[in-house]
Amino acid sequence: MFSAMIEGGHLICLADGYKADELKRIRKEHVFYCPACRQQLDLKVGDIRLHHFAHKPDSVCPVPHEPESRYHLKGKQLLYEWFKKEGLSPVVEPYLKQIRQRPDLLVDGGERKIAVEFQCANLNNTEYRQRSAGFLSLGIDPFWIIGGNRLKRLSNGFFQLSGFHWQFSKGDVMPPRLVFFCPDQKAFLILEHLIPFLTNKTSASMRFLPLQQTKLYGLISLKSRSPLQFNGWKRNVLSFRTIPRRFLSKESKQIAALFYERFHIPLPLFPSEVFLPVSSGYIFVQPVYVWQGYLYLFFMKRPSFRLQSAVAYTNQLIRSNRLKLRWNKREKAADAVGEYVRLLHEKGFFIKEKDVYFPRWPAPAEQRLEELLKRDARYFSE
Ligand SMILES: [Zn+2]
Numbered sequence: 001m002f003s004a005m006i007e008g009g010h011l012i013c014l015a016d017g018y019k020a021d022e023l024k025r026i027r028k029e030h031v032f033y034c035p036a037c038r039q040q041l042d043l044k045v046g047d048i049r050l051h052h053f054a055h056k057p058d059s060v061c062p063v064p065h066e067p068e069s070r071y072h073l074k075g076k077q078l079l080y081e082w083f084k085k086e087g088l089s090p091v092v093e094p095y096l097k098q099i100r101q102r103p104d105l106l107v108d109g110g111e112r113k114i115a116v117e118f119q120c121a122n123l124n125n126t127e128y129r130q131r132s133a134g135f136l137s138l139g140i141d142p143f144w145i146i147g148g149n150r151l152k153r154l155s156n157g158f159f160q161l162s163g164f165h166w167q168f169s170k171g172d173v174m175p176p177r178l179v180f181f182c183p184d185q186k187a188f189l190i191l192e193h194l195i196p197f198l199t200n201k202t203s204a205s206m207r208f209l210p211l212q213q214t215k216l217y218g219l220i221s222l223k224s225r226s227p228l229q230f231n232g233w234k235r236n237v238l239s240f241r242t243i244p245r246r247f248l249s250k251e252s253k254q255i256a257a258l259f260y261e262r263f264h265i266p267l268p269l270f271p272s273e274v275f276l277p278v279s280s281g282y283i284f285v286q287p288v289y290v291w292q293g294y295l296y297l298f299f300m301k302r303p304s305f306r307l308q309s310a311v312a313y314t315n316q317l318i319r320s321n322r323l324k325l326r327w328n329k330r331e332k333a334a335d336a337v338g339e340y341v342r343l344l345h346e347k348g349f350f351i352k353e354k355d356v357y358f359p360r361w362p363a364p365a366e367q368r369l370e371e372l373l374k375r376d377a378r379y380f381s382e
Pocket residue numbers: 034035036037038039055060061062063
C-alpha cells in the first residue's frame with residue numbers, strides 16, 4: 001500500500017513521490033499504522049519495487065487487499081498521477097469505514113465519486129459483487145480496471161477470457177467491453193466486439209490507448225470504433241476442424257451426440273452454419289456451435305418457422321438449463337437469435353416469405369473437409 005497513518009491521524013501517501021533518503025529519515029522519526037486495522041506497518045524503501053507500506057507478516061487486516069506486486073503498485077502510481085493531471089483529485093487507498101473497504105483510488109467525478117479498483121490478482125464473483133455493492137451503497141460508482149497482466153492473447157485475434165474477465169463487464173453496458181491497464185506499456189487496452197467461440201476463447205478487437213493521450217471521460221463513454229475482423233474467425237474455424245481436441249465440455253458432448261444421431265457427423269465436421277460470429281452471441285456462456293447447434297436442429301426439423309417460434313424455443317432451452325446466459329437478459333438472447341436468423345437469410349440459407357423462413361439447403365450429409373472449407377469461406381469471408 002501507499003498510504004499509512006502517523007501520529008495524530010495524519011496520512012502519509014507515498015504516491016506523492018518521496019526520495020529514498022527522505023523516506024529513510026522519516027522511517028526513523030515515525031511509526032506507521034494501517035488506517036483500517038490500526039496495526040503497525042513496515043515502510044519498505046526499495047529499488048526494484050516502488051516504496052510501499054506492508055503489514056507485519058503475522059498481522060491480519062480485515063480489509064481484503066491483493067498481494068502488492070510491483071505491477072500493481074506501479075499501475076496504482078501511474079493511475080494516481082493520471083487522475084491528478086485530469087484534475088479529479090484522486091485519493092490513494094482511502095479507508096471507507098462504513099463498508100470496511102479501501103479502493104485503490106477514490107476520484108472526484110463531479111456529481112458522483114468513483115472508486116477505482118486496479119485488479120491484477122484473481123477475484124471471485126462473490127467478492128466482486130460485494131465490493132461493488134459496498135461502493136454503490138455509499139453513492140460511489142465502482143470503476144474496475146483489469147491488470148494488463150491478466151490479458152491473455154491467443155492467435156488470430158482471439159483472447160482467453162474466463163469468468164474472471166466477464167464479471168467486470170457486468171452486463172449493464174451493451175455491447176460489453178473490458179478495460180485493461182498496463183503500467184509497463186503505460187496504456188489502456190480496450191477489448192470490444194467480444195464474440196465467444198469457445199467458453200474461454202473469445203474473438204475481440206483490441207484498442208491501444210496511451211495514458212498520456214487519454215481522458216477519463218473518453219475512456220468511460222467511448223463508443224466502439226475498432227472494426228470487426230472476420231479473417232481470424234475463419235482461420236479459427238479451420239483449426240477447430242483440423243486440430244483434434246482432447247477435452248470436450250459436457251455441453252459440447254451433448255450437442256455432438258445430437259448431431260451424430262441426426263446427421264451422422266462428428267463435431268469437427270459440423271456445418272458452417274453453426275459457427276457464425278453474431279454480435280450479441282456473447283450472451284450465451286456455451287460455445288457458439290452449442291447455441292447455434294440447437295437452433296440449427298430446430299430449423300432442420302420443420303419445413304418453415306417464424307422468428308418468434310425460434311425465440312420461444314431458445315427460451316425453453318434456457319429454462320431447461322441446456323443454454324446458460326451470461327447475464328439474466330432474455331431480450332439479449334432474443335437479439336442474438338434474430339441476428340443469427342437474419343445472417344443465415346442474408347447468406348442464402350433461408351428463403352423468406354413475409355415473416356416465414358424456409359430452410360433452402362438440405363440437411364448436411366457426411367461431407368468431405370474440402371467442401372466444408374469452401375462453405376466456410378462463403379460465410380466467413382469479409
Ligand atoms: Zn490493516
